[in-house]
Amino acid sequence: MVDALDKRMLIWLRDGTQCVGVMRCFDQYGNVVLEESVRRRVVGRHYCDEASGLQVIRGENVVLMGELDPGRVEVPPEMTRVSEQELKELRLAEKEAVRQKATMRARFDFLDLD
Secondary structure: OHHHOOOEEEEEEOOOOEEEEEEEEEOOOOOEEEEEEEEEEEEOOEEEEEEEEEEEEOHHHEEEEEEOOOOOOOOOOOOEEOOHHHHHHHHHHHHHHHHHHHHHHHHOHHHOOO
16 A cells, blocks of 8 residues: 555445545555545446545545556546536436335235245
8 A cells, every 4th residue: 555655546435435536644444544535426327526625534434445547537438427416316316216126026026936
């Protein structure tokens, strides 16, 4: 992790949030300090960046961490940037779709022939 100091990093958290920023320090527990950071929330092919400034991330919440290549674009071209409100609406629609799918699956449980 020493090699990653002062480099732009992407950190994926347990709740699915992605944090992007310059890693300034870390400790023996995996806690990380990011400077000039943004929290990136993703729903499907849509994302929203929320500026966070200086951010301390607890090591127990880190799932994945990697260095971003400074010469490449951070976000794939097929992703679309949306506002926070639009992202909330997309997240609600996604939850509703999952709920409806579970309801439909429950209706057809009687067909299970195991």
